[in-house]
Amino acid sequence: xxxxxxxxxxxxxxxxxxxxxxxxxxxxxxxxxxxxxxxxxxxxxxxxxxxxxxxxxxxxxxxxxxxxxxxxxxxxxxxxxxxxxxxxxxxxxxxxxxxxxxxxxxxxxxxxxxxxxxxxxxxxxxxxxxxxxxxxxxxxxxxxxxxxxxxxxxxxxxxxxxxxxxxxxxxxxxxxxxxxxxxxxxxxxxxxxxxxxxxxxxxxxxxxxxxxxxxxxxxxxxxxxxxxxxxxxxxxxxxxxxxxxxxxxxxxxxxxxxxxxxxxxxxxxxxxxxxxxxxxxxxxxxxxxxxxxxxxxxxxxxxxxxxxxxxxxxxxxxxxxxxxxxxxxxxxxxxxxxxxxxxxxxxxxxxxxxxxxxxxxxxxxxxxxxxxxxxxxxxxxxxxxxxxxxxxxxxxxxxxxxxxxxxxxxxxxxxxxxxxxxxxxxxxxxxxxxxxxxxxxxxxxxxxxxxxxxxxxxxxxxx
Amino acid sequence: xxxxxxxxxxxxxxxxxxxxxxxxxxxxxxxxxxxxxxxxxxxxxxxxxxxxxxxxxxxxxxxxxxxxxxxxxxxxxxxxxxxxxxxxxxxxxxxxxxxxxxxxxxxxxxxxxxxxxxxxxxxxxxxxxxxxxxxxxxxxxxxxxxxxxxxxxxxxxxxxxxxxxxxxxxxxxxxxxxxxxxxxxxxxxxxxxxxxxxxxxxxxxxxxxxxxxxxxxxxxxxxxxxxxxxxxxxxxxxxxxxxxxxxxxxxxxxxxxxxxxxxxxxxxxxxxxxxxxxxxxxxxxxxxxxxxxxxxxxxxxxxxxxxxxxxxxxxxxxxxxxxxxxxxxxxxxxxxxxxxxxxxxxxxxxxxxxxxxxxxxxxxxxxxxxxxxxxxxxxxxxxxxxxxxxxxxxxxxxxxxxxxxxxxxxxxxxxxxxxxxxxxxxxxxxxxxx
Numbered sequence: 001x002x003x004x005x006x007x008x009x010x011x012x013x014x015x016x017x018x019x020x021x022x023x024x025x026x027x028x029x030x031x032x033x034x035x036x037x038x039x040x041x042x043x044x045x046x047x048x049x050x051x052x053x054x055x056x057x058x059x060x061x062x063x064x065x066x067x068x069x070x071x072x073x074x075x076x077x078x079x080x081x082x083x084x085x086x087x088x089x090x091x092x093x094x095x096x097x098x099x100x101x102x103x104x105x106x107x108x109x110x111x112x113x114x115x116x117x118x119x120x121x122x123x124x125x126x127x128x129x130x131x132x133x134x135x136x137x138x139x140x141x142x143x144x145x146x147x148x149x150x151x152x153x154x155x156x157x158x159x160x161x162x163x164x165x166x167x168x169x170x171x172x173x174x175x176x177x178x179x180x181x182x183x184x185x186x187x188x189x190x191x192x193x194x195x196x197x198x199x200x201x202x203x204x205x206x207x208x209x210x211x212x213x214x215x216x217x218x219x220x221x222x223x224x225x226x227x228x229x230x231x232x233x234x235x236x237x238x239x240x241x242x243x244x245x246x247x248x249x250x251x252x253x254x255x256x257x258x259x260x261x262x263x264x265x266x267x268x269x270x271x272x273x274x275x276x277x278x279x280x281x282x283x284x285x286x287x288x289x290x291x292x293x294x295x296x297x298x299x300x301x302x303x304x305x306x307x308x309x310x311x312x313x314x315x316x317x318x319x320x321x322x323x324x325x326x327x328x329x330x331x332x333x334x335x336x337x338x339x340x341x342x343x344x345x346x347x348x349x350x351x352x353x354x355x356x357x358x359x360x361x362x363x364x365x366x367x368x369x370x371x372x373x374x375x376x377x378x379x380x381x382x383x384x385x386x387x388x389x390x391x392x393x394x395x396x397x398x399x400x401x402x403x404x405x406x407x408x409x410x411x412x413x414x415x416x417x418x419x420x421x422x423x424x425x426x427x428x429x430x431x432x433x434x435x436x437x438x439x440x441x442x443x444x445x446x447x448x449x450x451x452x453x454x455x456x457x458x459x460x461x462x463x
Numbered sequence: 464x465x466x467x468x469x470x471x472x473x474x475x476x477x478x479x480x481x482x483x484x485x486x487x488x489x490x491x492x493x494x495x496x497x498x499x500x501x502x503x504x505x506x507x508x509x510x511x512x513x514x515x516x517x518x519x520x521x522x523x524x525x526x527x528x529x530x531x532x533x534x535x536x537x538x539x540x541x542x543x544x545x546x547x548x549x550x551x552x553x554x555x556x557x558x559x560x561x562x563x564x565x566x567x568x569x570x571x572x573x574x575x576x577x578x579x580x581x582x583x584x585x586x587x588x589x590x591x592x593x594x595x596x597x598x599x600x601x602x603x604x605x606x607x608x609x610x611x612x613x614x615x616x617x618x619x620x621x622x623x624x625x626x627x628x629x630x631x632x633x634x635x636x637x638x639x640x641x642x643x644x645x646x647x648x649x650x651x652x653x654x655x656x657x658x659x660x661x662x663x664x665x666x667x668x669x670x671x672x673x674x675x676x677x678x679x680x681x682x683x684x685x686x687x688x689x690x691x692x693x694x695x696x697x698x699x700x701x702x703x704x705x706x707x708x709x710x711x712x713x714x715x716x717x718x719x720x721x722x723x724x725x726x727x728x729x730x731x732x733x734x735x736x737x738x739x740x741x742x743x744x745x746x747x748x749x750x751x752x753x754x755x756x757x758x759x760x761x762x763x764x765x766x767x768x769x770x771x772x773x774x775x776x777x778x779x780x781x782x783x784x785x786x787x788x789x790x791x792x793x794x795x796x797x798x799x800x801x802x803x804x805x806x807x808x809x810x811x812x813x814x815x816x817x818x819x820x821x822x823x824x825x826x827x828x829x830x831x832x833x834x835x836x837x838x839x840x841x842x843x844x845x846x847x848x849x850x851x852x853x854x855x856x857x858x859x860x861x862x863x864x865x866x867x868x869x870x871x872x873x874x875x876x877x878x879x880x881x882x883x884x885x886x887x888x889x890x891x892x893x894x895x896x897x
Contacts, residue, residue, distance in 0.1 A: 004675060006526040006572060010564040012539055016490030016663070041488055044820060083751070086741035091806060093813030112817055139754060146757045146779055149709045153605035261595070261603040293533050302530070305591030308599045328599045360538045367540020367559050374489050375824035 015367050020396050023383055024216035029228045032203035035383050036216040039376055045116045045212035046376040048108035049127045050384055053200035054100045055178045056318055057238040062192060063173070064144065064180015066100040069193040072140055073098035073107055076131040085126060094119040098126065102178065102317045104388055105200070110377065113213040117222065124226055128201065132194040141185060148182050155256060155328070159263035159429035162254050162450055167269060167322055167425050172243045174321065203227075205235045209383050212376040240319060243269055246423035249445035251338070255432035262334040262430025263326070266341045268420050270323035273316040273389045280414035281314055283406045286361035287353050288312055288344065288415075289325050293360065295344050296325060304340070306333040314418075318389075323418065331431055335438035338426055342444055345421040352408040366403040369396075466823065468849045470659075470836060471666050475674065477682040478654025482836040482846050483669050484661040486826055492662035493827025494566040495555040496574075497837040499657075500650035502630070503549040503623035503689045503768065508637070511593070511630010512646055514547040515638060518589040520554065521545075525576030529585070532569055539565060546829065547628050550689075550767045551841060553834065557827035560663040564672055571676035574656065578647050583640055590635055597629050605708045606881050613716050616700050616877045617771060623691055624766060652683025657840050661833035662826035691768045694718060696875040701892035704881045710757060711889045712777045713784040714879040715791055719772040719871050722765030723842045728815075728855045729867035730772055734761040735811035736803055736864070737774065737794065742810070744794050745776070755782045767842065772871065784880045784891035795872045802865030815856045 024036040055066040074089075074096060075082040089096040094111040096119075107127040111119040151157040161177050168175035176184065208227070210219050246268055256262075275281065282290075289296035289312025300310040306329040315321030325345070329337040353361075372378055386395050428435060432449060439447045470484040505512050523529040536543050541558035556566040601607040611627045618625035658677070660669050695718060720726035737745050738761035749756035757777040764771045776787050825831035839848035880890035 003679065006568070006576075009535060010568050012565055013561040015540070016560050018490070042820060042824060044817075044824070083741060083747065087806075087810070090740050090742050090810040091813065093810075093817040095817065110817070110821070112820065139751075142754065142779075143750075143757065146710065149780060150605075150757070150777075153708050155603055259603055260598045291537055293530070293537055298530075301592055301595075302588065305588055306595065308592060308596040328595070328603065330595055330598060360534060363540055364537040365540075368542065369540070370489050370491050370559055371540070371542060371557060374491065374826070375821075377824075 016370070018370050018373070018400065020373065021379055023393065026216065026220050028203070028220070028224055030203045030230055030232055032227060032230065033207040033387070034220060034223065035207060035209045035387060036214065036219050037211040037379050037383060038214060038216060039211060039379065040213050043113040043213050044110065044376055045113055045210065045214055046108070046110050046380045047120065047123065047208070047210045048106050048380055048384060049123065049206060049208050050388060051105040051201055051206040052103070052388065053205060053235065054104045055102050056173050056240065057200070058173050058176070059171070059240070061184060062188065063176035063184040064178070065188055065192055065196055066105060067179045068140060068144055068185065068188055069196045070098050070100035070105045071144070072132055072136060072193060073130045074126045075136040075140060076133050077125045077129040078131050079129065080125060082136055085122065088122055089119070092119045092122070094122070096123065096126065100178070102174070102321070108380075116214065121226070128230060130197060132190050132197070134190055137190045137193060141188060144179060144185050145182060148179065148185065151177070155259065155261070155263040155429050158254055158256070159265045159427050162252060162429065163265035163267070163324060163425060163427040164322065166252055166427065167267075168243045171241045173240060174243070174319070200235050202233050202235055203230050204232045207387050209380050209387070211380045211383065246420065246425070249422060249424050249426060251426040251428060251439050251445055251447045252450045253432050253436055253439065253447060254427065254429040254450045256429050257431055257433070259331065259429070259431045261328045261330055262428050262435060263328050264334070264337060264341070265324050265326050265427040266338065266424055267312070267322055267324035268424050269320050270314045271418060272318060272320045277410070277414050277417065278316070279402045280406050280410040281418060282365055283358070283361050283403065284348070284411045284414045284418070285312055285314055286365060287357050287411065288348055291361065291364055295348070296327070296341065299340055299344065300327055300329065300337055304333070306330060306337050331434050334428055334430055334435040335442050338428065338439065339442050339444070342421045342424060345419045345424065349412070349415045349419055352412050355408070358408055358411065362403050362406060366400040369399060466820065466849055466853050468832060468836060468847065470846060471670070472846065473670065475653060475678050477678065477680055478652070479677050479680070480657045480840070481670070481673050482657065482659040482840070483664065483666045484659070484832055484836060485664055485666055486661055486832060487663050489826070490560045490663045491557060491826055492560050492563045492566070492660065492664055493555055493557045493831060493833040494563065494570060495553065495659045495661070495827065495833035495837055496570050497657050497841060498552045498651055499655050499686070499688065499841065500552055501548050501550045502626065502628040504650060505623070505626070507620065507626070508634060509642060510626040510634045511628070512638060512642065513552055514628050514630065515589060515593050515635060516643070516646055517545045517547045517552055518593055519581065519585060519643065520573050520577065522585045522589060523580045524573040525579035527569060527572050535565060535569065536562075541566070544829075549624050549628060553837065555827055555833065563660070563664060563669065567672050567676045570658070571680065574651060574653065574677070575680035577651065578644055581640065581643055586638070586640060586643055590638065593629070593635055594632060597632065597635075601629065606706060606712055608704060608706070609712070609714055609879060609881055612702060612704055613714055613877055613879050616702055616879070617696070617716055617718065618694055622694055623689055624768065648683065650686065652686065653677065653680050654682055655686045657837050659833040659836040659846070661831070661836065689768070693769065696877065699875045700877045702877070702879045703887055703890040704879060705884045705887065706881050708881060708883050710777050710780060711782070711784050711880065711882045711886070712775065713787050713891055714881070715774045715788065715876050717772045717871055717874060717876045719763060719770045721767060721769050726867045726871065727763065727765060727770065728859050729863050730763040730770070730871065731815060731856075732808065732811040732859045732864055733798070733868055733872070734763055734772070735814055736798070736807045737761045739814065745774070745791065748794070749776065749787065749790060755779055756787060778889070783889045784882075788878060788891040795868065799865065799869035799873050803861050805861055808859060808861050808864060812856055812859060816853065819853055819856070
């Protein structure tokens with residue numbers, strides 16, 4: 001056999017074209033939008049009823065309301081008990097879920113085609129007729145309170161919660177954990193949850209996505225008699241306060257005595273999902289901290305050996321969600337790692353990224369699209385996102401082109417517009433005695449010891 | 464429902480076995496390579512090596528400079544990863560179909576020429592990364608040291624499953640360049656690996672590419688598969704671990720039938736019956752009705768030399784673990800004497816069937832089509848085992864479940880209580896008792 005020249009990277013050839021599955025858009029007589037994608041290869045269906053109301057509607061005193069209201073949907077309906085729902089779903093082999101995000105409430109399931117019709121009947125009952133029985137509310141509320149207690153053990157959760165609280169403050173919904181705080185959840189009752197559901201679960205505020213081994217016409221025909229009678233009504237507006245302007249950089253330390261690592265969260269408020277520079281931000285973040293070869297991971301993991309991984313993300317939500325860089329670094333590296341993240345935030349605002357970085361990031365995003373379109377659950381996710389954020393029917397058809405159009409100048413401008421290291425909030429959950437001195441010595445801002453969430457709540461209630 | 468993964472197979476002269484599976488749903492190809500080496504191949508005092516080695520596999524080889532492995536794949540829009548467990552190490556690249564050749568070139572280069580590029584600096588760098596991984600996933604994580612503690616109690620210290628895959632900090636520090644090179648030469652040979660390629664490929668073309676890049680790699684020496692004498696616990700063991708946690712947690716662990724062995728599918732069904740979903744026995748009783756537990760889970764951790772079956776229960780604040788252990792024991796006793804209801808078996812079967820079909824939606828990643836071909840070959844010697852695999856779940860009956868529960872779960876087990884610091888009174892049993 002002729003030896004081959006291994007020192008040259010083999011040619012890759014032209015990338016395959018991505019064909020997005022066709023979305024059939026229909027409406028029921030009550031106005032409910034149906035989005036159906038036929039994927040007939042395997043006998044599976046993914047379905048979700050998405051309501052355009054989530055935790056974004058929870059102002060501080062009712063933090064956790066949307067989360068708990070969603071959690072209770074499959075805990076009993078007017079005709080089925082919690083256990084009956086579970087048994088029925090299990091017997092159908094259907095994975096049924098109900099959950100709230102910041103932007104929506106979703107009741108969804110995954111099921112094999114032969115059991116789709118029966119499972120759909122269950123899903124509709126759960127989504128539209130929850131009982132919110134006192135005993136079930138009380139049970140789930142206690143479970144949630146224990147979960148909040150448990151979150152104190154998780155360094156990642158502690159750091160992220162403190163970061164959100166400092167950045168958004170107590171008045172803004174994004175300042176509290178999506179599942180609420182011990183204080184807010186203690187005050188939630190049956191009335192609050194049922195009212196939230198009643199006011200917002202309306203066909204005009206929702207859409208249904210069905211993806212998989214189905215025929216669109218048949219889905220519409222089957223659902224009209226069941227869902228068509230669901231009555232519409234106007235949904236109340238929520239007046240969300242504007243989060244305050246950022247102060248100068250402050251380092252907040254949540255003390256975790258003896259912790260071998262520090263969890264870092266560094267960032268500030270970012271733009272909303274609808275931002276016009278969205279694609280430039282995707283590319284910017286991929287280069288900065290959004291991929292394995294990103295600057296943050298390369299420097300903190302590969303070059304310095306400080307961490308198992310480092311990354312960053314814009315949390316794109318209806319309102320401006322946080323931009324945050326995060327990592328868990330060994331205790332002795334805490335201050336240097338914070339310095340590196342802030343330095344990299346500054347550097348990418350000052351110098352254009354290299355052509356090589358730009359090409360790699362754009363290719364990673366554009367050519368990686370097929371990987372996000374493989375399963376029925378994948379397609380459901382993108383169709384939902386497109387509809388929820390009003391991105392337009394052609395959004396994913398144009399995705400590759402729009403990523404490709406981003407230039408080095410676009411990335412620089414996006415960084416200058418959206419990165420703000422001088423006003424960044426830094427949260428470090430770690431061993432205060434070990435890290436406070438070095439963090440102070442960094443000279444980027446004052447170091448304050450954060451009160452624990454429990455202490456904060458005691459102060460607020462005047463105890 | 465018929466499930467099959469049709470494939471072509473061939474073996475190169477150097478011993479590399481290859482499986483090719485065409486699936487044209489998405490223009491995506493998964494290249495998936497299994498090396499039959501895991502933490503069970505290590506020796507005491509040098510643990511954590513197979514996993515540390517997995518990290519080194521991404522650090523460059525003779526013709527692939529440091530950083531280029533990931534750079535090139537990201538430039539193709541690909542994603543890649545690897546994982547190590549006691550039995551095997553796997554590596555995969557999921558690439559758009561035009562990237563197949565690049566992925567094969569990368570994998571072949573590290574199989575054939577990793578040692579040429581290994582340096583002390585790369586070893587030290589990845590050793591630091593792995594120490595950080597250990598801090599993140601074990602030492603700085605609530606309940607993070609539980610599994611390590613359980614394994615040490617479940618197996619005698621010379622047993623290859625008695626240490627965790629991540630290894631100990633001391634052993635990681637002790638790893639030398641000579642260890643790295645010897646380990647590589649012993650285990651990372653074509654004859655100790657299988658390569659599966661699934662997705663949008665032309666099988667003839669793919670075969671030609673495999674031959675082009677892999678045929679030249681020398682065969683290497685014969686490899687003896689890791690063996691171990693069967694183990695059993697002589698008596699129940701109780702242990703207590705204090706941790707920075709708010710809620711106490713109970714772990715009960717039994718030796719159970721090896722992956723794919725007779726009784727393995729039944730153990731998965733038992734896990735479902737006990738703890739999957741609200742209608743399961745332990746969830747219903749402890750979480751739903753008595754509300755003394757925050758969560759329950761049960762799972763079969765399948766291994767080639769034997770499996771471990773776990774029941775894990777997190778208590779509500781202040782709840783002692785003793786009564787939770789009693790509830791588990793009485794639930795198991797009922798299972799072993801009266802068996803299960805037919806609808807419980809049906810529910811478990813349906814769940815397993817759905818999960819089985821789900822994974823087939825992906826050509827790549829962990830558990831996707833390519834990974835499965837290698838998995839079946841490794842465990843049952845037949846890459847085309849998928850149809851029979853589904854059959855073994857369909858064949859589970861209430862009688863089988865009762866018999867297997869009686870045989871496995873009425874034997875001694877390891878009971879570990881993880882309690883908040885200073886709250887040993889919450890622990891189940893007394894330490895080390897019979």
